[in-house]
Amino acid sequence: MSKPASTRKFDEKREAIIHAASVLINDVGVQATTLAEVARAIGLNATSVTYYFPRKEQLVVAVYDETLDLMEQMAAEALAQPDPAARLRHFIASHVALRKRIRGGERGLTTALSEIRTLDPEPYDTLMAHYLRVVELVRRFFGEWRDNAERTLFSARAHILLEAMMWWPIWSLRYSVRDFGRIEERLFDVLAYGLPAKRGRFEPRELAGEWRTGGGGNAGQNEAFLRAATVMINRLGYRGASVNRIAESLNVTKGSFYHHHQAKDDLVLACFKQSYDRMSAAQIAGLELEADYWTRLSSVLAELVDLQFFDSTPLLRTTALQALEADHKSDVVTRSNRLAQRFAGMLIDGIADGSVRAIDPLIAGQMMMSTVNSAYDARHWAARFDDPRDATRIYLSALSEGLLADPR
Secondary structure: OOOOHHHHHHHHHHHHHHHHHHHHHHHHOOOOOOHHHHHHHOOOOHHHHHHHOOOHHHHHHHHHHHHHHHHHHHHHHHHOOOOHHHHHHHHHHHHHHHHHHHHOOOOOOOOOOOOHHHOOHHHHHHHHHHHHHHHHHHHHHHOOOOOHHHHHHHHHHHHHHHHHHHHHHHHHHHOOHHHHHHHHHHHHHHHHHOOEOOOOOOOOOOOOOOOOOOOOOOOOHHHHHHHHHHHHHHHHHHHHOOHHHHHHHOOOOHHHHHHHOOOHHHHHHHHHHHHHHHHHHHHHHHHOOOOOHHHHHHHHHHHHHHHHHHOOOOOOOHHHHHHOOHHHHHHHHHHHHHHHHHHHHHHHHHHHHOOEOOOOHHHHHHHHHHHHHHHHHHHHHHOOOOOHHHHHHHHOHHHHOOOOOOOO
């Protein structure tokens, strides 16, 4: 039976409010999104919005829930395909098609999930349970696992694939919609079969450089602020990492913070700069190795993923991007793209020397960036390994042999 007209009207207006909030959150972040701004975007007054969502957090949760519903639907449709290759291809195609619809003018279809961790514990736990249902569907893309080792591998594959699809909207801006069909094919190729000419080859070498956290607790106060802020933003998001919390974690006053940084955004930008400086230093160290280019690349990747898994100062997650002002956000994305382009250049040289197979280096460079970026959130996964090198090797098998490699 069809819904009564009053119920349909209620649902339509509620949906319009959620879509308007989704657009604002994507544009300016959760903190800058207000009920009044949402109301203004759809020609209502604030009182009308509070009839549907008495508190802003309720609206934010509804926005995230709708995006997770869409992700769950896309994952379920992909899982219904007959084999792992078809599932991976379908999943990538659905994300490319979604971005094409957004480019065509549809708004409010999906919201970046980067600020979920800033919510209060109860809504956060509910949304994370929803996200884990999506992870479970994606993990099953690769077949039924026969033991814990295969389940661990499939978990890493699911994590990397989901992060790659969530990073795709950022770098897709550099391409015309007319190129999306080709990108879809090349993206599948990179994720399915990996990068080296000899599939599964992974022999990283140790790199020499100063990007590790020093021991002995002799860091200067500004370095300590950067370390504390990076860890806290990675854990709690931009909004959750308040100046008070950062200062308290170091047992110093807020005045000490403002002695080094005029505002919180300045600290976040300093954290990004430090992280990208460290990534760049590792890349340069890899370039200086006397080896073929896949060995150089795999050495850099192993070093950066190990930093994310085990170093006390990890690299800053790009989840902090969403809350930054547009100018600052653009600067950070530009720096990230430069690092991805350096990876692409190394891949081109690897294709030339025969150590890397013929793939699209620009797309593969972005996959390398998202894989390193997302590794921080796999720290709990990595902690189960007795040998840290096994964690790095298995995680990076997504790039050294591809997501469709036989786990045996």
